[in-house]
Amino acid sequence: xxxxxxxxxxxxxxxxxxxxxxxxxxxxxxxxxxxxxxxxxxxxxxxxxxxxxxxxxxxxxxxxxxxxxxxxxxxxxxxxxxxxxxxxxxxxxxxxxxxxxxxxxxxxxxxxxxxxxxxxxxxxxxxxxxxxxxxxxxxxxxxxxxxxxxxxxxxxxxxxxxxxxxxxxxxxxxxxxxxxxxxxxxxxxxxxxxxxxxxxxxxxxxxxxxxxxxxxxxxxxxxxxxxxxxxxxxxxxxxxxxxxxxxxxxxxxxxxxxxxxxxxxxxxxxxxxxxxxxxxxxxxxxxxxxxxxxxxxxxxxxxxxxxxxxxxxxxxxxxxxxxxxxxxxxxxxxxxxxxxxxxxxxxxxxxxxxxxxxxxxxxxxxxxxxxxxxxxxxxxxxxxxxxxxxxxxxxxxxxxxxxxxxxxxx
Amino acid sequence: xxxxxxxxxxxxxxxxxxxxxxxxxxxxxxxxxxxxxxxxxxxxxxxxxxxxxxxxxxxxxxxxxxxxxxxxxxxxxxxxxxxxxxxxxxxxxxxxxxxxxxxxxxxxxxxxxxxxxxxxxxxxxxxxxxxxxxxxxxxxxxxxxxxxxxxxxxxxxxxxxxxxxxxxxxxxxxxxxxxxxxxxxxxxxxxxxxxxxxxxxxxxxxxxxxxxxxxxxxxxxxxxxxxxxxxxxxxxxxxxxxxxxxxxxxxxxxxxxxxxxxxxxxxxxxxxxxxxxxxxxxxxxxxxxxxxxxxxxxxxxxxx
Numbered sequence: 001x002x003x004x005x006x007x008x009x010x011x012x013x014x015x016x017x018x019x020x021x022x023x024x025x026x027x028x029x030x031x032x033x034x035x036x037x038x039x040x041x042x043x044x045x046x047x048x049x050x051x052x053x054x055x056x057x058x059x060x061x062x063x064x065x066x067x068x069x070x071x072x073x074x075x076x077x078x079x080x081x082x083x084x085x086x087x088x089x090x091x092x093x094x095x096x097x098x099x100x101x102x103x104x105x106x107x108x109x110x111x112x113x114x115x116x117x118x119x120x121x122x123x124x125x126x127x128x129x130x131x132x133x134x135x136x137x138x139x140x141x142x143x144x145x146x147x148x149x150x151x152x153x154x155x156x157x158x159x160x161x162x163x164x165x166x167x168x169x170x171x172x173x174x175x176x177x178x179x180x181x182x183x184x185x186x187x188x189x190x191x192x193x194x195x196x197x198x199x200x201x202x203x204x205x206x207x208x209x210x211x212x213x214x215x216x217x218x219x220x221x222x223x224x225x226x227x228x229x230x231x232x233x234x235x236x237x238x239x240x241x242x243x244x245x246x247x248x249x250x251x252x253x254x255x256x257x258x259x260x261x262x263x264x265x266x267x268x269x270x271x272x273x274x275x276x277x278x279x280x281x282x283x284x285x286x287x288x289x290x291x292x293x294x295x296x297x298x299x300x301x302x303x304x305x306x307x308x309x310x311x312x313x314x315x316x317x318x319x320x321x322x323x324x325x326x327x328x329x330x331x332x333x334x335x336x337x338x339x340x341x342x343x344x345x346x347x348x349x350x351x352x353x354x355x356x357x358x359x360x361x362x363x364x365x366x367x368x369x370x371x372x373x374x375x376x377x378x379x380x381x382x383x384x385x386x387x388x389x390x391x392x393x394x395x396x397x398x399x400x401x402x403x404x405x406x407x408x409x410x
Numbered sequence: 411x412x413x414x415x416x417x418x419x420x421x422x423x424x425x426x427x428x429x430x431x432x433x434x435x436x437x438x439x440x441x442x443x444x445x446x447x448x449x450x451x452x453x454x455x456x457x458x459x460x461x462x463x464x465x466x467x468x469x470x471x472x473x474x475x476x477x478x479x480x481x482x483x484x485x486x487x488x489x490x491x492x493x494x495x496x497x498x499x500x501x502x503x504x505x506x507x508x509x510x511x512x513x514x515x516x517x518x519x520x521x522x523x524x525x526x527x528x529x530x531x532x533x534x535x536x537x538x539x540x541x542x543x544x545x546x547x548x549x550x551x552x553x554x555x556x557x558x559x560x561x562x563x564x565x566x567x568x569x570x571x572x573x574x575x576x577x578x579x580x581x582x583x584x585x586x587x588x589x590x591x592x593x594x595x596x597x598x599x600x601x602x603x604x605x606x607x608x609x610x611x612x613x614x615x616x617x618x619x620x621x622x623x624x625x626x627x628x629x630x631x632x633x634x635x636x637x638x639x640x641x642x643x644x645x646x647x648x649x650x651x652x653x654x655x656x657x658x659x660x661x662x663x664x665x666x667x668x669x670x671x672x673x674x675x676x677x678x679x680x681x682x683x684x685x686x687x688x689x690x691x692x693x694x695x696x697x698x699x700x701x702x703x704x705x706x707x708x709x710x711x712x713x714x
Contacts, residue, residue, distance in 0.1 A: 066655075067678070069678060069679065069681070070674070070677065070678030070679070073468050073677070073678060073681055073683075076468060076469055077468040077469065077683070095467070095681055096469065096681070098467075098469045099469040180571075180572070180658070180659055180661070181659045181661075182659070182661065235552055235567070235569070236551065236552020236553065236567070236569045236572050237572065238569065238571075238572030238573070238661060238662040239550070239551045239552050239569050239570070239571035239572030239658075240551065240552060240553075240572075245551075375679065375680050375681070376680050376682075379675065379679065379680060380488075382661075383488070383660075383661060383662075383663045383664060384663070386572075386661045386662035386663050387574070387662060387663035389662070390572070390573060390574050390662055390663070392574050392662070392663060393663075401487070404487075408482075408486075
């Protein structure tokens with residue numbers, strides 16, 4: 001009888017202990033920790049967190065990027081799920097702000113927090129990268145087409161002249177374009193609108209009150225068609241994925257330009273590894289109606305704490321470690337991403353292309369209108385961008401469809 | 411010969427103690443299945459219907475909007491296109507039925523290598539749609555194998571997956587390739603029930619192959635044809651998501667957007683479970699109609 005009592009008590013104690021332990025385990029959802037280039041960052045964060053919180057452990061769970069928000073939506077709906085989540089800036093975070101803990105008091109010394117904030121300035125994620133959208137070009141292909149390899153186009157006319165020369169050479173298309181999921185069209189919105197939108201335009205755009213018949217917005221559609229009609233894009237863009245078929249095309253020197261990123265993929269570092277340092281040029285997509293071509297950028301990805309988590313204090317402590325200068329420096333150096341923490345020393349990130357991108361970010365900064373667009377309207381634009389490439393619709397019909405989508409989703 | 415009275419076991423009267431015990435026992439045996447149906451079928455269905463009457467974003471409870479989501483679906487050009495695509499898909503049904511039937515008949519007639527063909531035809535059925543999609547993505551993309559093969563014989567490249575005129579057809583062809591093996595097996599099992607002596611008698615009477623096919627074999631296979639038609643219809647309406655996702659992403663435009671893909675888009679990407687539920691309920695009603703048809707056909711053919 002004593003044995004039975006002892007066993008039961010021991011079991012109960014063990015269960016209590018185990019429950020206590022499991023309460024100290026944080027589950028983190030992301031789509032990055034499976035990438036070998038990020039192992040150093042995640043290991044350092046885990047080590048620092050577990051050293052600062054004895055008895056607590058952290059478990060990084062890699063989720064498929066394509067399904068990430070489907071899975072996250074289900075988790076948030078059920079009120080259960082991870083303690084910490086990685087999120088994209090813009091509408092992806094803002095539309096889920098209701099389910100995330102307010103991190104405003106921890107968001108000092110970060111660039112790009114606007115992408116993770118609501119209209120009142122409340123911050124819901126601490127950014128770790130800056131996301132930008134730049135036009136990269138292959139300098140060798142410029143030279144082969146008789147162009148000055150160091151003279152990046154600074155106006156629409158210059159870009160048109162460069163494309164004419166490249167097309168006339170006949171070896172490669174002017175732009176690598178993958179629009180299978182509509183990302184080519186999506187990024188194009190920011191390429192064009194960032195150079196012409198005023199603060200008032202942005203406010204109206206975010207509120208869904210800026211009409212697609214407005215000349216500045218209609219121009220997105222017109223220039224998309226213009227590039228297509230001029231033969232700048234590769235054939236079959238609608239069956240080529242932007243990630244990563246388009247970029248692989250560019251890295252194989254099978255196209256002269258690509259609209260790439262400034263975060264941790266499809267960027268200067270990756271392109272220079274394939275094409276060679278000194279062979280990758282950078283410029284902002286010129287707009288015929290703007291004197292200066294701005295480079296669109298903003299907060300890239302960041303760490304957030306769902307309200308449904310049971311260990312919010314601990315989770316916030318982990319988020320602070322994941323976003324601190326020491327950890328972001330590791331992420332930046334190993335992946336080539338631009339850090340959002342302003343205290344990170346970026347001197348180790350040196351390359352000709354990056355230097356030019358940073359120069360553009362300082363001299364001609366622009367926001368990323370596509371990231372601020374209503375997701376349903378953006379989805380319609382992706383569809384329209386594909387139909388426009390195929391010639392299945394006209395500029396007028398596409399603008400009309402976009403206007404209908406805007407009104408339906410105000 | 412024994413009389414029926416002697417062979418039939420004595421029947422218990424209704425309402426007796428034994429009957430109650432039997433009912434309790436029957437209920438006990440049925441309980442697990444009933445619970446499974448209630449928890450995993452009926453409850454989610456009811457919950458989905460309630461969700462479809464709200465504008466929830468999946469985080470808050472949302473407001474009651476009545477049938478606004480259904481009205482929205484009816485007026486949504488993307489949903490309208492998805493229904494048109496569904497009808498186009500259903501219009502290809504004769505191919506889905508005839509192809510496996512003809513191949514099964516050829517195998518049944520004893521073409522050389524019949525067993526090998528039977529195995530080869532069935533092989534794609536064991537592959538997941540994502541794997542099949544990945545394979546055909548390499549084959550059908552603009553710079554893919556098919557266009558390279560066409561270029562070798564001087565034919566211009568076609569954007570099979572990116573062209574609005576070819577994308578849905580390409581998707582249907584891939585789905586057909588990946589599933590027709592199952593149809594072949596069903597038809598082969600059906601053919602085993604066609605009496606050989608009738609076919610042999612027809613052959614002796616001078617009936618040619620096509621006459622035997624259309625006058626004896628096909629009429630005998632009628633219940634199987636109906637069964638395959640209904641099962642295939644349900645299959646193509648509910649199991650093409652993986653292929654769409656990998657091959658075309660619903661595009662170009664709305665060319666390959668089917669209701670099930672739209673449901674995923676609205677729920678997973680646009681965070682609108684209320685609207686996604688409304689589309690799901692519409693799809694459920696469509697499927698219910700087909701299921702009703704299936705039950706009618708099964709009942710009608712039960713005596714055959």
